[in-house]
Amino acid sequence: MNEAEFSIHTPTENVLTLNKAVLLYHGRNSGALATVHEILTVDGSPVIGAGRPMTAQAARQLAADLLQRVAHGGFLPETVLYVHGDLILWWVPPASRHLVFRVDADHADAFGGxxxxxxxPQPGLIFAASSRTWRVWAVKGSRRPTPQTPLYQAPYFNVDAAGRICQGNVPVPEGTTVEKIASWNDAFFRSYFTHPNVAGKLLRYRGGSYAFWRDMLDQRFARFPERVLVDVKTTLGRLLGKQEGV
Structure with a gap:
């Protein structure tokens, strides 16, 4: 039997342990089969044991694990809350941000231009991005969110009641790796905010959302007034429990 030596280099100091082996079989009609084998230690050396067919669920989990490793391998900063395949959720702590509004003629006078x-000042935010979605919610406080953290409607124009961001003509980054988070943030905050995109209340403020953002632009508030946020009646944990819909 021919033997080949190889080594694996990881981008972190994590130690990888040989756990199982997967053997792939391909037929002449393009069919494929995979078997999973336990790894046995014989005389101090790893040996591939007897195998069993890989289930569809196991194949999906393996693919997700490998995609997660490729997309998000290495050190994860504290702001990253969740990764699964190409889906990534991250937290943006409360901070001052420069926003630009471009409203229609009907609201220009009341808006001050x-x-x-x-x-x-902006509230804490949670963004979710993948190849299928780009969404945002607001959170209260300045602590890193946990699964128990309540979510609130992001109080911005161009964001609907489900947190989906209307992209318009804003170019978005390619890919959802950790290194692209700053680019995703810039794509959101540097876009033009043009109009409310919810059927109900975007926020709770006397005079409505246009009056609120006019007062914000006029520097009425030294800190973002979290009392205006609309509760969406869910938590981060419950949202992740429905991750297919994120």
């Missing part, structure tokens, strides 16, 4: 931009 058709186009205005200022640096303003």
């Amino acid at each position: 058709a186009e205005r931009g200022e640096a303003m």
Whole structure:
């Protein structure tokens, strides 16, 4: 039997342990079969044991694990909350951000101009991005969110009641690796906010959302007034329990 030596180098100091072996079989009609084998230790050396057919569930889990490793391998910063395949959720702590609004003529006078931009305090936010979705929610406080953290409607124009962000003509980054988080943040905050995109209340403020953001632009608030946030009646943990819909 021919033997070949190889080594695996990981991007972190984590130690990888040989656990199982997967053997792939391909037929002439393009069919494929995979078997999973336990790894036995014989005389101090690993040996592939008897195998069993890989189930569809096991194949999906293996693919997800490998995709997660490829997309998010290495050190994960504290702001990253969850990764699964190409889906990544991250937290943006409360901070001052420069936002630009471009409203229609019907609201320009009440808004103080058709186009205005200022640096303003913003609430904590949770973003979710994948090849299928781009969403955002608000959170209260400045602590890192946990599964028990309540979620609130992101109080921004161009965001619907489910947190989906209307991309418009905003170019978004390719891929959802950790290294792209800053680019995703820039794509959101540097876009033009044009109009509310919810049927109900975007936020709770006397005069409505246009009056609120006009007052924010006028520097009425030194800190973001979290009392205006609308509770969406779910938590981060419950959201992740329905991850297919994230």
